[in-house]
Amino acid sequence: MKAGGFSITLVESPDIKIIGVGEGTWPTMRSSLERMGVSETDLFKHCDAAFKQGGKFAGWTTGAADDAYYHPLMLPHGFAQVNLVPHWLQRTNTQSFCDFVTPQGRLCDDGLAPKLITSPEYKGLANYAYHLDAGKFAPFLAQHCTQKLGVRHVLANIVSVDQAESGDIRGVLTKEAGEIRGDLFIDCSGFNALLIGKTLGVGFKDCGDILFCDTALASQVPYLTPDDPMPSQTIATAQDAGWIWDICLPTRRGVGYVYSSRHTNEEAARETLQKYIGPQSRDLPIRKIPIRSGHRQTFWKNNCVAIGLAGGFLEPLESSAIVLVELSAKLLAEQMPANRHVMDIVAKRFNDVTMYRWGRIIDFLKLHYVLTRRTDSAFWRDNVDPATIPDRLKELLELWKFHPPWFFDEFDRLEEVFPAASYQYVLYGMGFASESSPEDVVDTGLQAARMRQETERQTQDLRGRLPANRDLLNKIREYGLQPV
Amino acid sequence: MTQIVPLNKETYSTLKVDGRASAAHGDSQRFVQVIVKEFPHLVVHYPILFSKDPQTGQFFCGAMLGFDEGENLFLEDWQQRELYRPLYLQRGPFYANGPELAIDLDDPRVGVEGGKSLFTEQGTPSRYLQSIIWAFQDLKPGTEMTRLFIARLLELKLIEPVDVEVEFDDGTMRRCVGLYTIDQDVLSRLPDSVVVELFRRGYMRLIHYMIASLKQVPVMARKRNARLLKGTEGLASAVG
Numbered sequence: 245m246k247a248g249g250f251s252i253t254l255v256e257s258p259d260i261k262i263i264g265v266g267e268g269t270w271p272t273m274r275s276s277l278e279r280m281g282v283s284e285t286d287l288f289k290h291c292d293a294a295f296k297q298g299g300k301f302a303g304w305t306t307g308a309a310d311d312a313y314y315h316p317l318m319l320p321h322g323f324a325q326v327n328l329v330p331h332w333l334q335r336t337n338t339q340s341f342c343d344f345v346t347p348q349g350r351l352c353d354d355g356l357a358p359k360l361i362t363s364p365e366y367k368g369l370a371n372y373a374y375h376l377d378a379g380k381f382a383p384f385l386a387q388h389c390t391q392k393l394g395v396r397h398v399l400a401n402i403v404s405v406d407q408a409e410s411g412d413i414r415g416v417l418t419k420e421a422g423e424i425r426g427d428l429f430i431d432c433s434g435f436n437a438l439l440i441g442k443t444l445g446v447g448f449k450d451c452g453d454i455l456f457c458d459t460a461l462a463s464q465v466p467y468l469t470p471d472d473p474m475p476s477q478t479i480a481t482a483q484d485a486g487w488i489w490d491i492c493l494p495t496r497r498g499v500g501y502v503y504s505s506r507h508t509n510e511e512a513a514r515e516t517l518q519k520y521i522g523p524q525s526r527d528l529p530i531r532k533i534p535i536r537s538g539h540r541q542t543f544w545k546n547n548c549v550a551i552g553l554a555g556g557f558l559e560p561l562e563s564s565a566i567v568l569v570e571l572s573a574k575l576l577a578e579q580m581p582a583n584r585h586v587m588d589i590v591a592k593r594f595n596d597v598t599m600y601r602w603g604r605i606i607d608f609l610k611l612h613y614v615l616t617r618r619t620d621s622a623f624w625r626d627n628v629d630p631a632t633i634p635d636r637l638k639e640l641l642e643l644w645k646f647h648p649p650w651f652f653d654e655f656d657r658l659e660e661v662f663p664a665a666s667y668q669y670v671l672y673g674m675g676f677a678s679e680s681s682p683e684d685v686v687d688t689g690l691q692a693a694r695m696r697q698e699t700e701r702q703t704q705d706l707r708g709r710l711p712a713n714r715d716l717l718n719k720i721r722e723y724g725l726q727p728v
Numbered sequence: 729m730t731q732i733v734p735l736n737k738e739t740y741s742t743l744k745v746d747g748r749a750s751a752a753h754g755d756s757q758r759f760v761q762v763i764v765k766e767f768p769h770l771v772v773h774y775p776i777l778f779s780k781d782p783q784t785g786q787f788f789c790g791a792m793l794g795f796d797e798g799e800n801l802f803l804e805d806w807q808q809r810e811l812y813r814p815l816y817l818q819r820g821p822f823y824a825n826g827p828e829l830a831i832d833l834d835d836p837r838v839g840v841e842g843g844k845s846l847f848t849e850q851g852t853p854s855r856y857l858q859s860i861i862w863a864f865q866d867l868k869p870g871t872e873m874t875r876l877f878i879a880r881l882l883e884l885k886l887i888e889p890v891d892v893e894v895e896f897d898d899g900t901m902r903r904c905v906g907l908y909t910i911d912q913d914v915l916s917r918l919p920d921s922v923v924v925e926l927f928r929r930g931y932m933r934l935i936h937y938m939i940a941s942l943k944q945v946p947v948m949a950r951k952r953n954a955r956l957l958k959g960t961e962g963l964a965s966a967v968g
Contacts, residue, residue, distance in 0.1 A: 361785035362906070723784040728887055728908065 250580075253396040254386070255416060255424055260434070263553070264379040265462045265533060267491045267498045268296055268478050268563040271317050271373045274366045276570045282388055284365035285724035290384050292493045293376040294717055295359075295476040297352050299562065303482035305674045307618045313340065313673030314352060314477065315562075317371040319665045320345030321702070322695040329648035329668055331692040333680035341672035344696070347703035352477045354707060357716035365725045369706060373563070375478070375491045375498075398424065402433075405443045412546045412584075413439060427584065430576070431550040435557070440540055440550035448556075450538040454610050454632055456504035456623065457486045457559040460533040461517050465497040465524060474714040480561060481520065482616075484508060485623040488520050489560065494717050502535070502559050507623040535559055539602045544591035547584065549576060556602060561612060564605045567661055572598060601661050607637040608662045608670075614641070615674040644671060648678045735822070735829045737847050744843035745831075747820045747856060749806035749813060753837050756803065758794035758904075761816045763870030764877050766791075767937040769812040773802070775948070776941040778878065778887055778908035787878045787887065787908070792948070795894060795902040801951050815863045815870075822860050824868055829861065877931055884922065886914050886935070892945055897953045910938050 277287065287293050298316035305311050320328050332344045342349040348370055351358065358370035389395040400418035408414050415425035416439075431439035440446050452458060479490040486503030501517040508516075510532070518525040539556025543549060551572045557565055575594055581587040614633055618624035626632065633641075640649075649664045649671070671678075685692065711719075749755045759779060762770060770776050774791035781788060791814055793800040805811040821835035831838060844856040853861060881887050888911035892904040915935065918926070926932045 360782075362780040362782060363785075719784070723786055726780065726785055726787060727882060727885070728889060 250427075251394070251396065252389075253398060253424060253426065254389070255398045255400055255402065255418065255421075256386075257401045258399045259401060260436075262379065262382050263434070263533065265460065265498070265500065265531075265560070267375050267378055267493070268489075268560065268566075269373045269376065270563050270567040270570075271371055272567055272570050273373055276574070278366045280388065281392060282385075283727070285720065287374070287376070287384070288717065288720045288725075291376045291380045292495050293374045293381075294474065294493050295357055295713060296373040296375045296478060296491075297348055297358050297370060297476045298478070300352065300475075300477045300479045301482070301612065301670075301673065302479060304480075304487075304612060305615065305617055307482060307620060313669075314342040314349040315666060315669040315673065316342055316346055316348035316352070316477075317373060318346045318348045319371075319663070320668065320695075321699045322691070323665055324651075326688045326691045326695060327648060327650040328692055328695060329650070329672065329678065330680045330684040331688070331696075332672065333648075333678060334682060334685050342669060345699060347699060347706050350703055351706060351710065352475065355473055355475060355713050356707070356710040357476065357713045358710070359716070360709065360711065361716060361719050361723065361725070363725070364728050369710065372476070375476075375493055377493055377495075400424075402438060405439065407443065410546065411444065413443065413548055427547065428581075428587070429548045431548055431554040432552045434553040435536065437540070437550065437554040439548045440543070440545065440554055444545045444548055446545055446550075447541045448536075448538055449541050450536070451558075451606055452537050454606055454634060455537045455559055455613075456506060456627065456632075457502045458535050458537065459505050459510070459513070460500050460502045460535055460560075461510075461513055462498070462500035462531045462533060463517065463521065463525070463528050465499050465521055465528065467496065468524075471714060474717075476713045478563075482618070482624075483516050483520075484621040485513070485516075487561070488517065490520075494714070494721070502561075504623055507621065507626070542595055543572070543598045544594045547587060549591070549594065551576070555598070558605060558609060561609050562605075562662070564609070564661065568598075568601060568605070571601065571661065603634070603636070605661055607634055607640070608666065610634065610637055611667065611670050612674075615671065615676055617675075644676065644678055646679050648680075729834045730832045731834045732823055732825075732830050732832045734825050735831045735846070737851050740831070741847050741851065743831075743839060743846055744841070745820060745846060745856070746837045746840050746843035747818070747860075749803055749817070750837075751800070751803055753820075753835075755806065755817055756798045756800050758797060758799050759790045759792055760814050761788050762791050762814045763867060763874045764789065764934050765866055765870045765873070766812075766814060767934055770814070771937045771941045771944075773811055773944065774941065775892075775944045776938045777890070777892075779906055780908075787882070789874050789878065792892075792904075792907075792945070795904060795948070795952065801948055801955070815867050819860060819863050819867065822864070824864055829864060877934060880926075880929075880931065881910075881935075884914070884918065886911050888914075890942075894945065894949045896949065896956060898956050909942060910935050912939065 277284065298314055300312055300314050302312040328345050332341050335344065340349065351370055358372040359368040363369065386397060390397045398418070398421045400420040402416045403419050404417045406414045406417060406423065413429045415423045417423050429439055431437060433439065441448065474492045481488045481490065483501065483503070485508035486501060488499065488501045491498040499517070499521055501513055503513050514530060517530065521528070535557060537558050540550055543555050552569050555568070555572070575597060579590050579593065581590040610633060613627040614637070616624050616627065630638065649667045651664060762776065767776060770791050774793065776789060776791055778787050779790050780786065793802055802811055806813045821832045821837050823830040823832065837843070845854050846857040848854055887908050890907050890909040892907055893901065895901050923932070926935065
């Protein structure tokens with residue numbers, strides 16, 4: 245199997261419906277799609293895609309009416325040269341950390357798009373990801389892969405799996421298309437985990453003791469008028485027993501409540517969601533989706549690698565599930581084993597990296613909960629119980645009291661899912677108190693002042709040039725974006 | 729305001745229009761849209777480049793006339809009728825109205841003394857109006873042909889951004905952004921079949937006009953330098 249010297253067959257059950265939520269992505273999606281040769285214009289036109297410039301977390305720290313912070317997608321200005329956290333801690337004004345280091349929160353406040361109609365595909369003036377209709381995105385990608393990339397797409401139900409004595413999978417027997425053989429099997433069978441779980445017996449590592457949310461109620465909310473304002477940030481609003489996502493597509497909003505069934509019941513959760521949506525919610529169907537937070541104990545066993553829900557799932561707080569799909573697929577493509585002989589070596593690497601990534605994502609999601617000062621419900625009180633906090637995160641929180649996260653932190657893996665900047669945005673967005681003294685900022689004072697000036701200048705410049713989010717999306721649907 | 733009405737010889741038999749190049753009436757721009765049919769005329773004077781419409785993001789072809797906003801280094805040449813003036817400027821206050829011509833009566837160039845008559849005493853189009861009719865005969869299909877040309881180049885990834893950076897004798901620099909030209913690396917790697925296709929469609933010639941026209945940038949810079957020099961000489965004599 246040399247590069248390009250293999251063929252790919254996708255076996256998809258025509259009877260199992262896709263989950264169809266998970267409408268937020270990470271900016272990695274831009275490079276993933278560009279690498280696949282997908283036109284961004286087509287994505288906007290066919291998947292009801294919109295821009296995402298970050299997450300806005302409302303009510304997570306105190307639950308007060310004005311309690312909100314951004315986790316934007318742009319790094320703090322000059323992040324590679326200077327850590328602005330100590331400078332922010334020593335600031336003399338009341339500016340939020342986000343506004344202190346980047347224009348993006350203010351772009352979101354103003355409802356601006358991250359680029360211009362003249363910006364080429366996949367290029368932005370501000371970093372961005374997408375909100376999209378997952379139900380349209382899957383067939384869109386399938387069409388691209390079959391028509392442009394030569395993937396064979398077989399619609400069939402798998403009835404049994406043929407294994408060699410070594411445990412390797414020789415083929416899958418389907419009801420509609422007979423036996424399909426292969427050298428390497430990627431298990432994308434969703435929560436079923438047909439190959440990695442049921443066939444190869446790899447166990448599931450539940451992390452419901454760390455992340456409590458185990459159920460989602462999902463709804464789709466129409467706009468009242470075609471030009472209703474359309475934020476480009478995912479809004480996550482904390483509730484008694486979880487949080488509500490609010491995502492704007494050009495055609496509708498996706499709104500859903502992710503909650504812990506140990507801390508509330510379905511009826512109360514429905515009420516909470518309906519109250520959030522408002523009077524419109526009466527006629528809207530609500531779909532219930534169980535969430536099993538956790539992941540496989542091993543992701544690649546024998547000649548089978550699990551990607552997607554078969555590998556694991558976590559509450560959709562930071563769009564991490566889809567990032568892991570992208571990173572896993574990229575890792576697999578880049579390190580595709582040349583033969584069965586070396587496959588176990590590649591598999592070991594894949595497992596190490598992927599296990600590390602799941603751990604870091606769990607830590608990062610938990611970070612959003614452990615910094616809360618809310619005590620108004622058992623959900624929030626239980627979340628700060630030290631017994632529910634992973635050791636590594638506990639240790640980092642100790643460290644960060646004196647050393648704000650930056651480079652040289654433990655973030656040592658290539659392509660860290662959430663860079664140190666993300667930790668900064670959440671920590672200082674939630675008012676985490678790192679000790680700092682005026683001496684900390686003496687050496688880098690001039691540099692930091694320059695970064696601050698540039699951020700202000702950039703903010704002004706972008707505010708003057710960027711169009712409204714909805715206006716640009718309308719224009720893209722009419723004229724398209726240029727490839728250069 | 730604009731008041732665009734169909735042109736007919738009954739109503740407008742005595743109307744006069746000043747079609748000369750003038751800074752006040754649309755000629756003071758540094759970049760003007762052009763069509764592919766004009767390339768042979770343009771290449772000997774102006775850099776021919778692509779740019780994007782700020783409203784739609786769509787590419788169009790244009791001739792570069794200056795370095796600064798509102799700067800047209802060729803205006804005096806046009807006023808002396810020495811150089812080719814792109815059709816989008818030649819057309820003056822006229823518009824296409826289906827197959828007919830229309831005119832903007834509120835345009836300041838319309839109905840002025842010293843302008844040119846549109847019709848002869850016999851009621852036939854004057855030489856001036858005839859030149860406008862010809863301009864539109866070229867412009868209408870030409871705009872579509874140019875669009876097709878650009879679309880094919882985009883498909884072949886033959887368009888790339890270009891930084892036009894110039895330093896002038898007075899020490900100032902100009903960096904013109906938002907301009908695009910032919911990607912010559914991609915061009916040199918095109919498969920034979922595509923090369924033949926581009927040649928047969930007449931696109932290869934246009935591509936080479938665009939590449940050759942880049943050499944007009946330093947010529948334009950010298951023109952500007954000469955103007956700067958003239959300015960300082962004037963200053964020197966005034967001081968003297």
